[in-house]
Amino acid sequence: MIKLEQINKYYSLEEETLHVLKDVNFEIKEKEFVAVMGPSGSGKSTLINLIGFIDKKFEGKYLFEEKEITDFSDKELSAIRNKSVGFVFQNFSLIENNTVFENIELPLLYNGSAYTDTKARVQEVLTKVGLADKASKYPKQLSGGQQQRVAIARSIVNSPRFIIADEPTGALDSKTSEDIMQLFQDLNRQEGVTIILVTHNPEMVSYCDRLIRVKDGVIVEEELVK
Structure with missing residues (x-):
């Protein structure tokens, strides 16, 4: 599904050029659960x-x-991103003044769904993440683990091709982290959701199928986890 070939990425800082990604090559197949560490x-x-x-300013090929x-314009790429990728972040990135329902509904509205058509789908994903009774709550009324479940529900509401989870357990205690990683694993195994987990925590890698290890912009190791 994702194939990177000879990817190089540079940043210019005043008179200095930083070579951030160096000849990166790898593939991610549909329904994989991959850790990037x-x-x-x-x-x-x-x-x-x-x-x-x-970011599409790089050298190399991304298929x-x-x-x-x-080959896509910025507008086309934005549309692809909205339909194809779900994002989950360490700090949840929920809108505090919106209810749980409204937070999850937003991606559907961005993609053109009518307000009248969103209720069933939002309730479906809330049930899937174990929060069927929290639709009318606000983020500040939830625990950290519950807020991350809302963020996961938001990330899957459009049935994306893959999810990027960037340090999703970084702000959570160990027990809650295990619960969240189990939810990701269930989504991957039962729903066939492709997941890319970014982490620095070796304990989180055990939930994945494959590990891609990055150091100084280079892929230094790829290994099957199990």
């Missing part, structure tokens, strides 16, 4: 922005479902 400054975030269609993404 590396220390701070390793290039993980840059790599994820590229995979998630946020998504056999189509070269640099």
